[in-house]
Amino acid sequence: MKKRILAIVLAAAMTGALIGCADKGKDTEKKEKITFVLDWTPNTNHTGLYVAQEKGYFEEAGLEVEIVQPPEDGAEVLVASGKAQFGVSFQDSMMPAITGEDAMPIEAVAAILQHNTSGIVSRKGEGMDRPKGMEGKKYATWDLDLEKATIKNVVEADGGDFSKIEMIPSTVTDEVSALESKSVDAIWIFYGWAGIACEVAGLETDYFAFKDINPALDFYTPVIIGNSDWMKENPDSAKAFLSAVQKGYEYAVESPDDAADILLKASPELDEELVKASQAYMKEQYIADAKQWGYIEPARWNAFYNWVNENGLSESEIPENTGFTNEYLEK
Known part of the structure; x- marks a missing residue:
């Protein structure tokens, strides 16, 4: 009996040691670093990002995400340069960056809001x-x-x-x-x-x-843009990032008041009454009538750029299906 008890104690000790080693290995597991650049100071357009960060969705996806303020020349340049992998832009303002001989390697990968508000x-x-x-x-x-x-x-x-x-x-x-x-x-x-x-x-x-x-x-504004070259080389990481962000925005739809608190925690300088009221409005806008958060409807994307072409508002003709992809969203 004493030998049995000793064997059980030793087995338990070994199991504990193994779990401890596994936890230690998990804690020290290297996360992939991603830089995300905003378009402006934090507001309810960005809530899903801060929710994903606060709730650990990025960490669960094996990512370490840094959210930064935009430079004077905007998020597009920073993302195109590779100094940030993702950022916030707008279909209308990203237009010069995706056309002509000097087109930048960026594309919209998710609609933050489903319609132009x-x-x-x-x-x-x-x-x-x-x-x-x-x-x-x-x-x-x-x-x-x-x-x-x-x-x-x-x-x-x-x-x-x-x-x-x-x-x-x-x-x-x-x-x-x-x-x-x-x-x-x-x-x-x-x-x-x-x-x-x-x-x-x-x-x-x-x-x-x-x-x-x-x-x-009814163009897409705002959108999340990504560096096209980086995403092609790291498709799994791009998908993991957008999956975590999607969870963040879905949480903001389901729990707008709590999501507002998370945004206020990240940016305490914001007016609480405004953030709470805005979040209540935005919960209806993130997904609206789309089949899922982030989806970009090709016909609607193209309709705006066709209108731009017809009115001579772009230095170069914008071909259909230019500047966006749904490839990295969860299917």
Whole structure:
């Protein structure tokens, strides 16, 4: 009996030692490092990334992900250079990077939001609940060709005269103050942040979305872009990264309040009321009517670039199916 007990004790000790060694090996297992560059300061467009980081989804995928702020020339250049493997961009702004002889090795690999939530916000009751109402009003413009062509398109589609809009060169960073001070009358915004900010501030507004005027303007904004060369060489890592990110955004859909807390923990400088209200809005936008988070519908992607081509807004013709892939998303 004593020999049996001794054998059991020794076996238990050996098992414990083996488990300890296995745990130690697991702890010291080298994670693959990935750098992800944002497009702007943290906001609810990025919630799924911070959830994936906080919840350990990246770690479970064998990844060590660093989220960094963008340089002045944007995420596209950093991703194309290989200094970051992934980043945030927009179908409209990545257009020059994927065309012509100097095209960069980047492509969109996931849609953060399924539809274009941008449009024009204005003070309520001043007639700008429709594009024609912008006639005679002050619009804050970035003075970009694509931007002005978009405004012209929706105004003329509504029977308005684009030339009657007063274009005020302005980079508005506080939409509420700009509208309340009447320095401008109309601003291009993304409703999920700036539109919600107006609601939180108690400012009554009118708003129309570009996609509701012209379906070709329902382009993908924002998107996650990746370095094409790196992804071809590391397809499993690219898929593991996007799978973890997908879990993060799915969590934000299911638990928006908790996801908002995770974003606030990562960026405590953000306004809590705004983040919570924005997250409640965004939970309906991440997947919306798509079959899964991240999926890019080829027909809709192509429709926007075809519109760009037809209006001569790109230096080079953009062939269909340029600049995106669904290859690295979970099937």
